[in-house]
Amino acid sequence: MAFEIIESCVNCYACEPLCPNQAIYQAQPHFLIAAEKCTECIGDYMEAQCVSICPIEGAILDEVGVPLNPPGSLTGIPPEILAGLDRQGTAAVLP
Amino acid sequence: MELPVLNAAPPAAPSGGCTSHACGSTDDQMGHLPEHIRQKVYNHPCYSEQAHHYFARMHVAVAPACNIQCNYCNRKYDCANESRPGVVSEVMSPDQAVKKVMAVAATIPQMTVLGIAGPGDPLANPERTFETFRQLSEKAPDIKLCVSTNGLTLPDCVDELAKHNIDHVTITINCVDPDVGAKIYPWIFWKNRRIRGREAAEILIAQQQMGLEMLSERGILVKVNSVMIPGVNDAHLVEVSKIVKAKGAFLHNVMPLIAEAEHGTYYGVMGQRGPTHEELQQLQDQCAGDMNMMRHCRQCRADAVGLLGEDRGQEFTLDKIEAMEIDYAAAMVKRAEVHAQIEQELSLKQQARTAQAELAALQAQSPLAASARPVLMAVATKGGGVINEHFGHAAEFLIYEASGHGVRFIGHRKTTPYCEGGDTCGDGESALDQTLRVLKGCEVVLCSKIGYEPWQPLEAAGIAPNGEHAMEAIEEAVAAVYEEMRVAGKLDLPVAEQKVA
Numbered sequence A: 001m002a003f004e005i006i007e008s009c010v011n012c013y014a015c016e017p018l019c020p021n022q023a024i025y026q027a028q029p030h031f032l033i034a035a036e037k038c039t040e041c042i043g044d045y046m047e048a049q050c051v052s053i054c055p056i057e058g059a060i061l062d063e064v065g066v067p068l069n070p071p072g073s074l075t076g077i078p079p080e081i082l083a084g085l086d087r088q089g090t091a092a093v094l095p
Numbered sequence B: 001m002e003l004p005v006l007n008a009a010p011p012a013a014p015s016g017g018c019t020s021h022a023c024g025s026t027d028d029q030m031g032h033l034p035e036h037i038r039q040k041v042y043n044h045p046c047y048s049e050q051a052h053h054y055f056a057r058m059h060v061a062v063a064p065a066c067n068i069q070c071n072y073c074n075r076k077y078d079c080a081n082e083s084r085p086g087v088v089s090e091v092m093s094p095d096q097a098v099k100k101v102m103a104v105a106a107t108i109p110q111m112t113v114l115g116i117a118g119p120g121d122p123l124a125n126p127e128r129t130f131e132t133f134r135q136l137s138e139k140a141p142d143i144k145l146c147v148s149t150n151g152l153t154l155p156d157c158v159d160e161l162a163k164h165n166i167d168h169v170t171i172t173i174n175c176v177d178p179d180v181g182a183k184i185y186p187w188i189f190w191k192n193r194r195i196r197g198r199e200a201a202e203i204l205i206a207q208q209q210m211g212l213e214m215l216s217e218r219g220i221l222v223k224v225n226s227v228m229i230p231g232v233n234d235a236h237l238v239e240v241s242k243i244v245k246a247k248g249a250f251l252h253n254v255m256p257l258i259a260e261a262e263h264g265t266y267y268g269v270m271g272q273r274g275p276t277h278e279e280l281q282q283l284q285d286q287c288a289g290d291m292n293m294m295r296h297c298r299q300c301r302a303d304a305v306g307l308l309g310e311d312r313g314q315e316f317t318l319d320k321i322e323a324m325e326i327d328y329a330a331a332m333v334k335r336a337e338v339h340a341q342i343e344q345e346l347s348l349k350q351q352a353r354t355a356q357a358e359l360a361a362l363q364a365q366s367p368l369a370a371s372a373r374p375v376l377m378a379v380a381t382k383g384g385g386v387i388n389e390h391f392g393h394a395a396e397f398l399i400y401e402a403s404g405h406g407v408r409f410i411g412h413r414k415t416t417p418y419c420e421g422g423d424t425c426g427d428g429e430s431a432l433d434q435t436l437r438v439l440k441g442c443e444v445v446l447c448s449k450i451g452y453e454p455w456q457p458l459e460a461a462g463i464a465p466n467g468e469h470a471m472e473a474i475e476e477a478v479a480a481v482y483e484e485m486r487v488a489g490k491l492d493l494p495v496a497e498q499k500v501a
């Protein structure tokens, strides 16, 4: 029973101080969750803290690999449009 | 005391309060502010067009985390709207930041203000932000500190802020109505939960307003920034302006929304447009009636180091700083000398300007002059208050309005320098086309020099190029050109039809 941070994490540090079990740590190339420490916040909070503050859709997965903040859930950008953007790479080429 | 020229105060406005037509004079606009606040504003690189050229500020990226989402922001990249560097920028530890600030302050004595603006919300990273402030208050007491915040956790931080050498706090307030807020903020993180929609906006607004009141009570300067989002909060910002002033904010800075699809922000992707120059100016005018507006804000990049328009960041990379030996005690002596010199220079300029303003006020008494229509003019300048930039090298134009009431500064408009633009810059638009578009609404462009090529297209667009006032003081030159236009009967005619869209 543990969540996982994956490569879309932008290293914003927001989740790290919130974890009741100090399971989150800074690493390269991105933050990680120590699986043996993560309790999914059960017993401490109604909602998993890292998942509740993370600004990046898809950066945190549940124990079966499903994004806890799915596409569109945080930005409100409809997933179809997001998918189109990613294909063109528009959102990726920035000054 | 006479308040020295600020941007919002028409530079040539009568200096004696309501003695003439221009009732929006300095006294009225700053009338609600106590003397010590006026003094603070006067020489501040962020608020005074004059001081902008002499003093510098810098930012350090120590605060990566954020606790809200705005529809104009994409956390992955630099935020175009709040001059906030993106999380991709190098995040520093408080120790590294302190070292960098002291290195810059010792090398560039004009550096007087240190800001923390991100990459996230500084007050969502209280340990990192306050550790930086604590060390700097102790080791470099001659540096003023400033911080920008979305306001969500501000009430909890006010007591800690009050302990430091805080020059001012900037709160971004885009609305006071939760229904408007629900269209700007998709969520906030509050009391260990992610809260969405109207409820989120309601909490955020209440916290911002409470924070503003608490800071005012403690005598800490508060500036309010608002992002103007057409169709969302544009009309609403007039009310925001009234409210924040009533609660003691000393400046309200309305910035245009910047939203491009390639930024990957909600507004960018969904096609929300930003305001036109005219819309922005109109709103700023509407708000200026009851509050000082910061017209010269260039939405500068928050992580730039140096004086206006220059970035010396490369001299202060982490490894270079590590290698530097800083004797800050010695640097402080040097800094104090440089600051005294600059202040003397500024005050001399100020006296000259006041005299000029009085003259202009007298001239403006003539009813004939007062009835003439206002004219916008663009000015190419490198700074120092004079016309000293070549048309083709100008990356921005200062816009002035001349009218029977005198000359006043309106704002900045950026462009691609005509001489650097190549044939096209992006969307098939040439640099000249871009400049023509940016100058829309202006009837004259004043510069130190202008080439033959752009001359004709400018005239065809109804913008008269003018290189005759090179090296002259801007306000005087604008007034002189306005007078020429009046004598030539051009002010009786309606504005010439401009062809550039």
Ligand code: SF4
Pocket: A003, A018, A019, A020, A021, A022, A023, A024, A033, A037, A038, A039, A040, A041, A048, A049, A050, A051
């Ligand atoms: S789910 Fe809770 S316990 Fe697990 S890493 Fe996130 S904050 Fe820590």
Ligand code: SF4
Pocket: A005, A008, A009, A010, A011, A012, A013, A014, A015, A016, A031, A050, A053, A054, A055, A056, A059, A060
């Ligand atoms: S909050 Fe999300 S993006 Fe930020 S560090 Fe944690 S996992 Fe990465």
